[in-house]
Each structure stands twice: as C-alpha cells, then as structure tokens.
Amino acid sequence: TRQWQLASRPVGEPTAENFDLVTVDRPEPDDGEVLVKTLYQSVDPYMRGRMRDAESYAEPWDVGDPMEAGVVGEVLESEADEFAAGDVVTGNLLWAEHAVADADELQPVNPDLGPISTALGVLGMPGVTAFWGLLDVGDPNPGDTVVVSAAAGAVGSVVGQLARISGARVVGTAGSDEKTEWLTEELGFDAAINYKETDDLGSAMAEACPDGIDVYFDNVGGPITDAVWPRLNVHSRVAVCGQIALYNETEVPTGPRKLAKLIETRAKVEGLLVGDYQDRWGEALERLSTFVQEDEIRYRENVVEGFENAPDAFLGLFEGENIGKQLVKVGER
Ligand code: NDP
16 A cells, blocks of 8 residues: 655755655554544645754654654455444544544544535534634624635634624635635625735735624734734734645744734734634534534535645645645546
C-alpha cells in the first residue's frame, strides 16, 4: 500500500518536492483496532503549519514520517467490537491508501444519510468550525453585517449561509468571479468581492457594507483583513479562524498596529479552535445536517481524483483552485 511522507520542510510556498510517495507493507490491526481503506482524504490549510518545525496547536510532522489527514474509509478488517468489515468510518488517519486505527478514534458514517464525503466537509470538521466559530464567537444578530473571507471555501461557505439564516446581511470575499457568483446567486450572500480583481479593497468593502461591519469571520488575514478593519462597528466581533494569506510567508509582516480602532469601537477580537468544541460537535452536526436536508445550506466539493494527486490537491488550496471543500478521491467501496 502507498502513503505520502513529509520529504522536507517547505520554505515559503510548499512544492511537490516536499512530499514523498512511498510503498509500505499493508498494516494489520491488533486487538481493538481496525484496518481502514481510504475512500476520501481531506487536505486542509492547517497542514501547512504541521510541515513547519514550530510549536502550534497541531504537532509538527517529522521529516520522513507519514502525514496525517481526515479520512472517510471502509473497514476491511476489524479486531474491535464496535466495527465490522464493510462499515464506513471517519477519523484522523494518514495520507495513505490503508491505515490502522484504534476503534475509539473512529466515528461511524451512515451512507444512507447522504454522500459519505460530507463527513470531511459540511458535515465534518470544517462545518463544525463554521458553526461554533460563527455562532459562539461571531455571535451575529438579525440586521448585522457579517463579512467572511475565503467565503467560497469549506468553512467560509457555511459561515456565510449560517449568517444569512441568522438574519444578517452577508458579504464574502473570494478569488474568482465563478466563486463570487456562486455566493450571491446560489448561497444567498448579499454581496461578494473578488479580491483578486479589485484594486481598492477598502472602497469595495465600504460599498458592500454601507452600515459598517458587525461581525468579521476571518479565514485569511493580510490585505482583506486590513480592508475590513477601518469599517468595524462599535461592539463588533472579529472571529479569527485562519490566516491562510500568511501561512507561506517566511517572515510575517509586523502587526497588528491598528489597535486604536478597538478603543474606538470596543470591538472584541477572538481566536477560535474547532478542537475546543468536542463536547458540542454532535449538536453542530445535527443542526447542519438539518439545514442541508432543508436546502438552507448548500455545499460543493472539489474532488481531485487519485491518491498520487494528493499533494497537488493540497497545494491547490493556496492557489484557490477549490470551490467548497477540497478532497482527494482515493478508493472505491
Ligand atoms: P478553504 O476551503 O477555504 O480553502 C482555502 C481557500 O483560501 C482557497 O480556496 C483560497 O480561496 C483562499 N486563499 C488561499 N490563499 C489566499 C490568500 N493569499 N489570500 C486570500 N485567500 C486565500 O479552506 P478551509 O475552509 O478548510 O479553511 C479556511 C480557513 O480556516 C483556513 O485559514 C484554515 O486554516 C482555517 N481553519 C481554522 C480552523 C480552526 O479551528 N481555527 C479549523 C478549520 C479551518 P480564494 O479563491 O478565495 O483565494
């Protein structure tokens, strides 16, 4: 069986050379473990942080180690009571065609409830991030203006729709016209800015948010966040979820400097980590799946075919190649 290992640590933008495709013996499950065949593998922006040798909320990978990823897979062999061959499961496994996991690290996926790939997207970690990040940290009220960056991505697309459901005016930023059209035509955003085609982001933001900004859900940082900052309203909330615009910087520019804005507005800026919501994970998934069934929340997936293309799928995140959740299709049931 094959797995991807970290070949070297990237400096700046990661490249294909940072990944090694290696053939290894198929692992065998011990007592309490199951052997899982990967059907879908997730690639996520936070993995860039794990390629770096630095302390963060997720442990760095060692060079030469297999990399980890969210996986939806089929149980091939089970040495645990909880699962039987043929079950579909999800969990944090490896960038691998097969992996062994403790049964208690896996959750069942019910294929009758919808496409199993959604367990890595709208009905998985990104969905939960959007749900609690917006509702707990952003705390939108009816009539508020909510801005979300990387709005056509896995997290951002769900944030915007939840904000719409909360009765807010919703504005998103994204990197192509195809994306901004999807946001306004299909997801019910009130306005969307293609930041790659906008010379003056500040004026575009002012035009899209005539009443200022009450909630900013930040997935990207950098110039988009700079354009939001002057338009924060009194008692606004900033939920800092991601800073993808800065993940490949070798030296992050100094900042933030414009903190006087927070005195003027008494705005609250708060970082969020989806792992803090373990206890409320199920509640988020239940509510999200109801919204999906009712067509209140729509989602897209960008599925890259073939395990050998997993690094390309990951690198594509930094080029904005994905609309919705970026996935790799690795195997068939
Ligand atoms: P997405 O599906 O949103 O994919 C990443 C997107 O980021 C790309 O499609 C691209 O879209 C955009 N992007 C890439 N580079 C830049 C740039 N330089 N400037 C602006 N936008 C850029 O990924 P996720 O939904 O999985 O994650 C979104 C963010 O949320 C990430 O920052 C991630 O790290 C963070 N996150 C945080 C969690 C937490 O617990 N705090 C949990 C999960 C995710 P575009 O075309 O718009 O440029």
